[in-house]
Amino acid sequence: xxxxxxxxxxxxxxxxxxxxxxxxxxxxxxxxxxxxxxxxxxxxxxxxxxxxxxxxxxxxxxxxxxxxxxxxxxxxxxxxxxxxxxxxxxxxxxxxxxxxxxxxxxxxxxxxxxxxxxxxxxxxxxxxxxxxxxxxxx
Numbered sequence: 001x002x003x004x005x006x007x008x009x010x011x012x013x014x015x016x017x018x019x020x021x022x023x024x025x026x027x028x029x030x031x032x033x034x035x036x037x038x039x040x041x042x043x044x045x046x047x048x049x050x051x052x053x054x055x056x057x058x059x060x061x062x063x064x065x066x067x068x069x070x071x072x073x074x075x076x077x078x079x080x081x082x083x084x085x086x087x088x089x090x091x092x093x094x095x096x097x098x099x100x101x102x103x104x105x106x107x108x109x110x111x112x113x114x115x116x117x118x119x120x121x122x123x124x125x126x127x128x129x130x131x132x133x134x135x136x137x138x
Contacts, residue, residue, distance in 0.1 A: 004043065024061065036073075042091070056086040056103075063089055066097035066115065073103045090125075099134075 001017055003009065004025030009017070011031035017023075021035045024043035029035075033047055036054040041047070042061035051065050056073040059065075073084040085104030089095075093107045096115030107113065111123045114130030114137070123129050128137040 030067075048097070055081075056084050057089070058086065059089045060091035060093070060109075062092050064094040066095060066099070068098045069095050069101070070099070071101045071103075075103045 001019050002022045004023060004027065006026040007023055007029070009015070009029045014031040015033045017033070017035040018037045018039070020037050021039045023029065023041045024045065026043055027041060027045045029047045030049040032049045033051045034053065038055060039053050039057050041059045042063065044061055045059060045063045047065045048067040050068045052070045054071060054073045057071045071087055073087065075085055076083070087101060087103060088106045090107060090109040092110040095113040096117065098115055099113045099117045099119065101119045105119055106122045108123060108125035110126045112128040113119060113123065113134065114128065116132070117130050117134040118132040119129065120133045129135060130137050
């Protein structure tokens, strides 16, 4: 695991952070998180407790993940690692507690995802999406 200067991982022994994960500078990672193989997390991110970030997720800078945010990578489980889809979270994104991000999604710069939302489509920059399935808040 590569961890940037100034990053704090609270109670690391209570989390599962893969040795191939990269976490940027000045991040805060709370306990009880799962961070998979080759996951990349940018600088100045805050990851709250009980987040699940599997293989194939890339997170930009200045991203906030509320408690229990869940990313998925397997659209048709169980595929046993075949056909997993990558997910990209661009800079400045904020995701509320308990949101679920389905595989192959791109969350563009500065978008906001409401608590409990289930994101099934790409979210454009600076938009706010809520609900199940998540839709743009008007």
